[in-house]
Amino acid sequence: MTTTITPYRSRLQPAHAGFGGLLLAEWTKFRTVRAWTIVLGVAAVATAAVCLLGAAGSSTGGGAQDTYGPDGTAVVDVFRYTHRPLTGDGTLTVRVTGLSSADGRTVEPWAKAGLLVKRNLTPGSAYAAVLATPTHGVRMQWDFTHDTAGSRTDVTTTPRWLRLTRTGDHLTGYESPDGRTWTKIRDVRLPGLPHTVQVGLFTGTPPHEDVRRAFGGTSETYDGGQATGTFDHLSLRGTSAASWAGTDMGPALPDGPAPHNAPPAGTTTVSASGTYTLTGHGDIAPAQDGPDTVQMSFQGVFFAVLFMVALGTLFVTAEYKRGLIRTTFTATPARLKVLAAKTVVIIAVTFTTGLAAVAVGFTLAQHALRSNGFTPPRFPELSVLDHPAPRAVVGSAALLSLVAVLALAVGVILRNSAGTIATVVVLVLLPQILSFALPLPAAQWLLRVTPAAAFAVQQGVTRYPQVTYNCLPESGCYPLSPWHGLAVLAAYTAAALLLAAWSLRRRDA
Structure with missing residues (x-):
């Protein structure tokens, strides 16, 4: 079975x-x-x-002496400015022939010399600039945080023509190797720009900075920092009722003696041939030290x-x-x-x-x-x-x-x-x-x-x-x-x- x-x-x-x-x-x-x-x-x-x-x-x-840009950003707005008022539209042209350190040390990479249109002389006010640098070429910068590169020309060895044109709220920067053929860098708009603005030449440089690190800590030293920019063939087309004036831009210093490490005052000289020499310190940029x-x-x-x-x-x-x-x-x-x-x-x-x-x-x-x-x-x-x-x-x-x-x-x-x-x-x-x-x-x-x-x-x-x-x-x-x-x-x-x-x-x- x-x-x-x-x-x-x-x-x-x-x-x-x-x-x-x-x-x-x-x-x-x-x-x-x-x-x-x-x-x-x-x-x-x-x-x-x-x-x-x-x-x-x-x-x-705190920061009682802080300066703030148009958008509220903390900024540095310190430089030597040779300027005059411009009413209405106009064009400013110059040739930058040199940029060097004024204190015998190597010029800082972001030292600047060029043309600048500014709302007024108040630190932190709106501006647009076309400028030349030793190692970063020609730039168009505005309102502290904005930057556009132009050519890679080293202004310490090669002169460069710069032009800044105002049309209403619009500022347009140009550059040229010879003053005849111009290349547009950038057109920017500064809203609410008044009818009369300040225009002119400027020179500035960040301070020399030395950082030393060891296992015991880090030390940072800021000292000196003066640059000399030389310009010629300066021309202004537009309505201006005043002559050129030199100003050390920056926040007002407190009363009393200047600090022992304060850079010397800036200078502006004009030769008989029309060469402008500006010596100054400082920078036009966002503050990065906070x-x-x-x-x-x-x-x-x-x-x-x-x-x-x-x-x-x-x-x-x-x-x-x-x-x-x-x-x-x-x-x-x-x-x-x-x-x-x-x-x-x-x-x-x-x-x-x-x-x-x-x-x-x-x-x-x-x-x-x-x-x-x-x-x-x-x-x-x-x-x-x-x-x-x-x-x-x-x-x-x-x-x-x-x-x-x-x-x-x-x-x-x-x-x-x-x-x-x-x-x-x-x-x-x-x-x-x-x-x-x-x-x-x-x-x-x-x-x-x-x-x-x-x-x-x-x-x-x-x-x-x-x-x-x-x-x-x-x-x-x-x-x-x-x-x-x-x-x-x-x-x-x-x-x-x-x-x-x-x-x-x-x-x-």
């Missing part, structure tokens, strides 16, 4: 190995480990608290990186340590899907938490800074929605999230908690610390090529290419732009994830 045995069939529904199920499984792992959720909460509170404490420890004496109150509001992010590194690491190495990763891969043989699910979960929890913590920390820090003297107009009053705060807040949250993913990927590769945490901390935080002590070129190199470049996303000060400044890490300045700096960390993270994926496919669990 033959017995037929019916095969067993489970009444349970078959499991779905879809990506959504994996996400749910990885999220369940994360939220059911109480220590991880506690660490995430502590990280959020600590981040906001350190942002507040860091800002509360900063103070400023603290970055946006970057100062994110000191808690540096501290939060440690928490994110630990979370990203333990999210994967804990399974390797206890052997649970074998169970995970047995249930889901598609290992790369598991890695992707872990990555999405760690991104979601760290970015969400980081965004909330950083936004609260920024708001608290800004309030503390205003209480300590960082007030308008020198320091704008920013909410979390005012430019550039949204970029800095979201970018800081993205930084924390990328660091957690980097730790996750390195954890897959090393499969060791201590080694992973040490590796990621060295990559992300150590370059930042070393940059405060290393020589400036080495420090800036580190902040370009390591994940620490991502902290550039917290910068709130606009850096203008037409201004000479030393980018010091301890002042919150980074050599890369905000998004380019964050992209460096993103590239490291992507590379680590690719290596982690390769490791998962090649190695046993």
Whole structure:
């Protein structure tokens, strides 16, 4: 007699190995480990608290002598000006025959000599200028923050003709090698320009700056800085009822003796042949020497990186340590899907938490800074929605999230908690610390090529290419732009994830 045995069939529904199920499984792992959720909460509170404490420890004496441009930007408006009034439209033409240092030192790259039309003689008033420089060629600049390049002519070796034409609110700059063939540089509009303006020649130069760095600190020295510009073939077409007058432009100095390091007064001389020689100091540019109150509001992010590194690491190495990763891969043989699910979960929890913590920390820090003297107009009053705060807040949250993913990927590769945490901390935080002590070129190199470049996303000060400044890490300045700096960390993270994926496919669990 033959017995037929019916095969067993489970009444349970078959499991779905879809990506959504994996996400749910990885999220369940994360939220059911109480220590991880506690660490995430502590990280959020600590981040906001350190942002507040860091800002509360900063103070400023204000800026009574600050000058502000037409758009409210703090500016430097100091130069030697030989000028006269122009009523209505007109054209000013001159040939710049030389520009040199007046104190025996090398002329500064952004020393300037040229033509300038200015609303009035009030520091910070609207202007447009066409000018020549030693190493940056001919430029058209207006209202302090705007700059357009002309030819690359070095005025220290080659004379250059310049022309500035006014038609209503429009100012147009031209240049020429011979005074006959003219090339237009730019036409700009200065809204509300009065019927009578000041026009003339100007010369200025930034001060000589010396930066010395050692492991004991950084010293910056500003001294001297006078330039001499020579001009000929000066002509003005238009209505002007006055003669040429020389003025040292700049804010009014307080009563009393001049500071011992104050540059000498500027001079204007005119030869019998009509050659004008102007000697002066100063610059016409945005002020770049103030603290970055946006970057100062994110000191808690540096501290939060440690928490994110630990979370990203333990999210994967804990399974390797206890052997649970074998169970995970047995249930889901598609290992790369598991890695992707872990990555999405760690991104979601760290970015969400980081965004909330950083936004609260920024708001608290800004309030503390205003209480300590960082007030308008020198320091704008920013909410979390005012430019550039949204970029800095979201970018800081993205930084924390990328660091957690980097730790996750390195954890897959090393499969060791201590080694992973040490590796990621060295990559992300150590370059930042070393940059405060290393020589400036080495420090800036580190902040370009390591994940620490991502902290550039917290910068709130606009850096203008037409201004000479030393980018010091301890002042919150980074050599890369905000998004380019964050992209460096993103590239490291992507590379680590690719290596982690390769490791998962090649190695046993």
